[in-house]
Amino acid sequence: MTITVETGSWAARWLDQRVILLTDMPADATAADAILAAGIPQDEAGVIVRNGTLIPKDHRLSHGDVIKIHPIIIGG
Amino acid sequence: MIYEKTIRVLYVDMKEQQVLIVEREDLKQYMGGVGVASKLLEETMRPELSPLDPAQPIVFAIGALSTIYPVITKAVAMFISPLTGELGETYAGGRLALSMFSSGFDAIVIVNKADKPTYLAISPNDVKFRDARPLWGSEKDNVGRIIRDEERQYAGKRSIIRIGRGGENQVSYACVSVDRYRHFGRMGLGAVFGSKHLKAISIVGSREIPIRDFGSYFKVYREIYETCTKSDVMAKYHDTGTPINVAPLNAAGALPTRNLQQGSFEHADKISGETFSQEYLVRKVACSGCPVGCIHIGQFRREFAAHGHEYETISVGYDYELIFALGSFLGIGDPKDILELIEDVELAGLDAMSTGVALGWATEALKTGLVSLDDTIVPLTFGSSQEYRAAVGYIANGVNAFYKNLGLGVKHASKVYGGEDFAMQVAGNEMAGYHTGYGSLIGAMVGARHSHLCNGGYSLDQGLPIGKDVNPDDMAEALLKEELERCMLNSLTICLFSRKVYDRQTILAAFAGIGQEMTDDDLTAVARRIYAVKLRIKKRMGFDLQDIRLPKRFFETPSMHGQLDEAVAHEILMKYREKIAALDTATAGETE
Numbered sequence A: 001m002t003i004t005v006e007t008g009s010w011a012a013r014w015l016d017q018r019v020i021l022l023t024d025m026p027a028d029a030t031a032a033d034a035i036l037a038a039g040i041p042q043d044e045a046g047v048i049v050r051n052g053t054l055i056p057k058d059h060r061l062s063h064g065d066v067i068k069i070h071p072i073i074i075g076g
Numbered sequence B: 001m002i003y004e005k006t007i008r009v010l011y012v013d014m015k016e017q018q019v020l021i022v023e024r025e026d027l028k029q030y031m032g033g034v035g036v037a038s039k040l041l042e043e044t045m046r047p048e049l050s051p052l053d054p055a056q057p058i059v060f061a062i063g064a065l066s067t068i069y070p071v072i073t074k075a076v077a078m079f080i081s082p083l084t085g086e087l088g089e090t091y092a093g094g095r096l097a098l099s100m101f102s103s104g105f106d107a108i109v110i111v112n113k114a115d116k117p118t119y120l121a122i123s124p125n126d127v128k129f130r131d132a133r134p135l136w137g138s139e140k141d142n143v144g145r146i147i148r149d150e151e152r153q154y155a156g157k158r159s160i161i162r163i164g165r166g167g168e169n170q171v172s173y174a175c176v177s178v179d180r181y182r183h184f185g186r187m188g189l190g191a192v193f194g195s196k197h198l199k200a201i202s203i204v205g206s207r208e209i210p211i212r213d214f215g216s217y218f219k220v221y222r223e224i225y226e227t228c229t230k231s232d233v234m235a236k237y238h239d240t241g242t243p244i245n246v247a248p249l250n251a252a253g254a255l256p257t258r259n260l261q262q263g264s265f266e267h268a269d270k271i272s273g274e275t276f277s278q279e280y281l282v283r284k285v286a287c288s289g290c291p292v293g294c295i296h297i298g299q300f301r302r303e304f305a306a307h308g309h310e311y312e313t314i315s316v317g318y319d320y321e322l323i324f325a326l327g328s329f330l331g332i333g334d335p336k337d338i339l340e341l342i343e344d345v346e347l348a349g350l351d352a353m354s355t356g357v358a359l360g361w362a363t364e365a366l367k368t369g370l371v372s373l374d375d376t377i378v379p380l381t382f383g384s385s386q387e388y389r390a391a392v393g394y395i396a397n398g399v400n401a402f403y404k405n406l407g408l409g410v411k412h413a414s415k416v417y418g419g420e421d422f423a424m425q426v427a428g429n430e431m432a433g434y435h436t437g438y439g440s441l442i443g444a445m446v447g448a449r450h451s452h453l454c455n456g457g458y459s460l461d462q463g464l465p466i467g468k469d470v471n472p473d474d475m476a477e478a479l480l481k482e483e484l485e486r487c488m489l490n491s492l493t494i495c496l497f498s499r500k501v502y503d504r505q506t507i508l509a510a511f512a513g514i515g516q517e518m519t520d521d522d523l524t525a526v527a528r529r530i531y532a533v534k535l536r537i538k539k540r541m542g543f544d545l546q547d548i549r550l551p552k553r554f555f556e557t558p559s560m561h562g563q564l565d566e567a568v569a570h571e572i573l574m575k576y577r578e579k580i581a582a583l584d585t586a587t588a589g590e591t592e
């Protein structure tokens, strides 16, 4: 299935583009799988949003989903 | 401290202008940093007196590994907080730890009040009590410049820490500015300085200690340095810095906005870390001994005369907490307005987080008629940055009864005027910028200093699966575990941003690199010992977890994990209380 992953400038350490189209994801792919396939280290991905709703990393995605990945919340 | 069998403590009596230097072997069991400072606070505190009584102590300490390895840059200050009325604890970087190390003092204890405004000039063999009357009323940059000039005969690594008007007027959340861009921000250390007529401290030294086995040491140093500079662990702190948090917190509904009436801000994009970087960032600087450099400096242009096109450029440090407190929390969506407010708060010598949260409450108090324009003088409304700028000055100067009360903290002000349900504080300390869930909320309640830094509760929330119920016992256990671990980390005065670099294995290797064999059990024992001292201090000040009353709004505005339930929060709190009651706080393995 196809998943679109949107990121921001924070992901430039690993990615050349902010929007990644994943065209070959398995039907049971989760958000974590999409993060991995996009090339973002799992530890660096924090808040994940799909259609304005927060989803956990183990959330099963559907064909055509667009997910926005935000970085982890950092601090002391 | 390195290679020594004792902790070298400098005791200063401001009234008698006397000093005493004591080598304390018994303090080694607390390692350094917060361990040594807690013990010294426990010994010298006066629980029967008010926090601002001149007899109350101020304690500074550096850590067991200060300046020896990368990112071990902090000094701790402990005192009785005028804001919470109990244990006060705050950390600052800059050059202070290096200067203390170079001066040969591991800890400094200051008591009593000078007859006139005074600054201390501390050098390895001397402490001078200088007349600070000409400096009283001056803002931090002028004070720094003048003292640097006055003390230039003492060469070495110097740090200058000082208060502004907020501290002089004993605003309960006045800060102490450290060098150019760092602060002892929270809990009102600045007011304690003011209560002692202590305007500033200059500390200088040039002591150097040769490393005995350089090969072993440098191997460990290099590994830590490489992790700090070449891995992903610290890169984000240097890159966008903590302002990167604005976007994820906003997306998660955890960005406190308009006095936490909302958890997301419609102008979040305009005040995001990315926007600050692209439009205002001019450089990044670092604390002494840090190869990361996370201090982001923004610059803006300001007209300083009404005619003739006269402009100046202003540089200020910004980070996430400042953007939240003086931005989203006040409904301000223009980065330049936020930078201007940061500058005003800096010059007034106040803690930015408490100031923003206090102004958020004041805005609602005015809107709901609890106070009037006669009180606030300017029409505080969310987004009104110019009015907030004026109000910052009113707080620092205590211009009327309302601003004097506001200067005693939002808990106090809401007791006087009403509006306790939207006075966003936890145990007297104004909230931090994370409405992430039970971890951050209960973490602030149970944290020894009621800060998000005590146990990183927001980080626990982040690790919890969205949409799943929290287990109260697990949450209480996780908070306690992290609180204990941070007692140990802070006895080393590691910058907590680097806590993932300094796992236990690395800490033990760091000690071994300077010939000190420590075990994992030793670190655990130190953590327990330090926490026991802190709990005893809090108990002597009359603190009990079950007395904390939270504003209702924490339970009304949905967090990152949805709407929080008061009953669940209470259960976590009580679990935590049971767990600390079971700890051996009487001695925790301490020896005389």
Ligand code: SF4
Pocket: B071, B073, B093, B094, B237, B285, B286, B287, B290, B291, B292, B293, B294, B295, B495, B496, B497
């Ligand atoms: S990471 Fe930042 S705050 Fe921590 S020591 Fe380095 S410059 Fe200072």
